[in-house]
Amino acid sequence: MNELDKIKEFLLENPTLVNIVKYALLVVFILLIIQILRRFLRKNILDASARYKTQKGVEIFGYILLVILTFSYFTGNIKDFSVAIGLFTAGIAFTLQELILSIAGSIYIFVVKVYKPGDRIEINGIKGDVIDVDSVYTTMMEIGEWVTSDNYSGRIVKLSNAFVFKGPIYNYTQDFPFIWDEFDLPIRYGSDIELAKSIVIKIASEMLLDYTTHSKSKWKEVVNKYYIEDAHLDPTLAISLTDNWIQFNLRYIVDFKKRRYVKNQLNEAIRKEFEKTNGKVVLASTTVELIKLPEIKVDLSSKN
Template sequence: MSNTTITKFLIALLGILIITFIITGLRKSVQRYVKDHSNWYKTRKTMNIFGYILAVIFLGILYSDMLGGITVVLGVASAGIAFSLREVIASIAGWLTILVGGMFKTGDRVQLGGVTGDVIDIGVLRTTVMEAGQWVNGDLYNGRIVKIANSFVYTQPVYNYSTDFPFLWDELTIPVRFGSDYTYARKLIYNMAMEKTEEYSLDAGEYWERMNRKFVIEDATTKPMVTLAVNDNWVQFTLRYVVEYKKRRIMKDALFTGILEEIEQSNGKVELASATYEIVSAPPVDVNVKR
């Protein structure tokens, strides 16, 4: 019995080494033909999973005569194993849910467990995210790589910026002084928004039509919208527009630059407001001088 066990162990070790060698050779051979980085990532992941499955099948066949005893042992210890490995089991189940349910894929901009960034790897136990935001504005990378357990899909919401509708609505505000030509200001802001975001508006409109056919959702407009509000200090115009989810900061910079240039060329029709105070008149002062 001892000799048989040692022999099977050596055969198992040799078989695993051969399977590893075959998978490594396949990866090197396929890599020469797959040039796209995204396709190569998916191909490499698929071959790795195939290697794991092949190894499990090989070990199952090799130790088939011992499966009965192993089943009895696992049946007795299942409760303890399930309790001690509950996070691991939940993470593996979450991995399957991510892959089968299409919750997100590599390259998507997501928010998972309070972490916002781009998915760069989906492992069996953890999802790896290149973080954006935090102390960096404009949804740009901050340099941190975050690993999140896959079990989060059952306990926390998953925000995907790029799955069915890879666009976002964003807003910017323009303070305008009282007495300006408000109609001209509205038209100026709207025309600049159409010039900069028209391409995104058209593409977003096509995506939104698909969303309407797939989900029960409001038929919202993807064209720019300019609204006006008044406060104690100035007239405030708010521009709402659609932009690709990774280009919010670039688009906001282009819009502000274009709007400011147009305002400066308006010959005083539109003037920007600032937090300054103008004294229109002073209350009368009555001074009595007594000897």
């Protein structure tokens, strides 16, 4: 008996091993096709958004195809298919429950459009810009933490997609890519308050005109889509009296990525205009008023 006959006899005596090898080759072939298609799309699609979505579509389709082929491949060798599938599913669900939940989360993210790459979100206490969503993880460029305002910290965070089922998701971008922001201005008592109000409102209205105009059109879409009341989108100014100064609270709407920049521009412009009033409007600072000085007695006489 030659070597070829021995191999044939071995294969005939071990059909299970043959099936496993065939199945492994099939899986490798499909994974290889997925990678080839992803590389082809990456090289030939110029638009970043379209390139990303098509690559993810190929990846998800490939995984679904693998699952279908896996079940169909072993169906012929299992007499009681329903019982076997039940036991198999229970075992997989128990051992890989986090992984399965993550994959389910990725499908949920894409189907329901919870968020997408480019969105700024906060999930599981982590805030940042989404830079990638794959079948298991969401990758974010973190903002905040030890860095003030909405600046990048420099850390890239990978978060399991399972978290979409475990808590709230705050999306700064979806449907309405604007946020409300505010800051306080302390005005000294005795200042020309009406002049100060007109300066603040004029600067805010002029500098924020583009944001206000665009946000109004977006807000109409939000009102038509959701059960929500209309909102005031123009800059507003509220005044309150404190022990030390008159406090101006300026509230306005701004692009979610330009919050820090716009606040700085507003503060600079308002400060310069106040300085041009020649003392009619003065920014206040914390002061201490002494009502009465304590009496101090000094005995300069000396005893010999």
